[in-house]
Amino acid sequence: MADLDLTTHRGLWLCVLGADALELLPTDGIGWLGVDLQHGVYDVAHLPGLLRVAQVPVLARAASQDPGHLARVLDTGVAGVIVPGVESPADVESLVAAVRFPPEGRRSTGLTRAVLVGGPERPLLLPMVETRGALETVEEIAAVPGVDGLFVGPYDLSLSLGRPGVTDADVVAGIARVREVTRERGLLAGAFSAHRELDPQLPADLDLVAVDTDITALRQGVAGLLGG
Numbered sequence: 676m677a678d679l680d681l682t683t684h685r686g687l688w689l690c691v692l693g694a695d696a697l698e699l700l701p702t703d704g705i706g707w708l709g710v711d712l713q714h715g716v717y718d719v720a721h722l723p724g725l726l727r728v729a730q731v732p733v734l735a736r737a738a739s740q741d742p743g744h745l746a747r748v749l750d751t752g753v754a755g756v757i758v759p760g761v762e763s764p765a766d767v768e769s770l771v772a773a774v775r776f777p778p779e780g781r782r783s784t785g786l787t788r789a790v791l792v793g794g795p796e797r798p799l800l801l802p803m804v805e806t807r808g809a810l811e812t813v814e815e816i817a818a819v820p821g822v823d824g825l826f827v828g829p830y831d832l833s834l835s836l837g838r839p840g841v842t843d844a845d846v847v848a849g850i851a852r853v854r855e856v857t858r859e860r861g862l863l864a865g866a867f868s869a870h871r872e873l874d875p876q877l878p879a880d881l882d883l884v885a886v887d888t889d890i891t892a893l894r895q896g897v898a899g900l901l902g903g
C-alpha cells in the first residue's frame with residue numbers, strides 16, 4: 676500500500692476555489708485537500724495550478740471511471756484518486772488497470788507534469804463505496820490487488836440504499852463496515868462528512884475525513900461576519 680503522510684486526517688473538499696483563493700486560505704488543521712472533478716467546477720486543467728499552491732497532499736475525486744480521464748488526472752501529479760460510483764469488484768479491477776503502470780496495469784507514461792515536475796511513485800487508488808453493490812461486495816473489493824483504500828460517499832450511499840439521510844443507521848453501519856474490512860487488510864479508509872451530526876458517528880480511526888467543502892466554509896464565513 677502506498678503511504679500518505681498526513682498531519683491530520685481532517686481534509687477540506689474543494690468544489691469551487693481557484694488556486695489564487697486556495698493560496699490565501701489558512702492551512703492550520705487541514706491535513707489534505709480533495710479536489711472534486713465530479714461535482715465541483717473543475718476540469719483536469721485546474722489541477723496543476725491548485726497543486727502548485729497546495730501545502731498538503733491533494734487527492735482528486737475523479738469525474739468518472741473512464742481510464743483516459745483517470746490517466747490525465749494522474750498525469751498532473753496528484754497524490755491519488757478517489758473514484759466514484761463503483762458497483763463491483765470487476766469495476767475495481769478495471770480501475771487498477773487504468774491507474775497502475777505495467778506490469779500491474781495498463782497506464783501509459785509521457786512527458787507529464789507528474790514525470791517532469793514530480794508526482795508520487797505510486798498514487799493512491801481509493802475507490803468509493805457509495806452504492807449498494809459496492810457495500811454488498813466490500814470484502815471482495817478490498818481484496819482486489821492494487822487498491823490502497825476505500826472512501827465512503829454517504830450521500831450517494833443513502834440514496835442507493837433507499838435510506839433517508841447520511842445519519843441513517845444503515846448508512847452509519849455501512850461506514851463502520853468499510854472501516855472494519857479495510858482495517859483487516861491494512862488499507863486506508865476515508866469518508867466524506869459535511870454533516871455535524873454524522874461526525875461523531877464516524878469511526879474514530881478513519882484515515883481521511885472530508886470535514887466539509889470550500890462552499891460551506893465560504894458561506895459560513897460570510898454569514899459569521901455579515902449575517903444579520
Ligand code: 3PY
Binds near residue numbers: 805831832
Ligand atoms: C457522497 O457522499 O456520495 C459523495 O460522493 C461525497 O461528495
Ligand code: MG
Binds near residue numbers: 759805828830831
Ligand atoms: Mg457521491
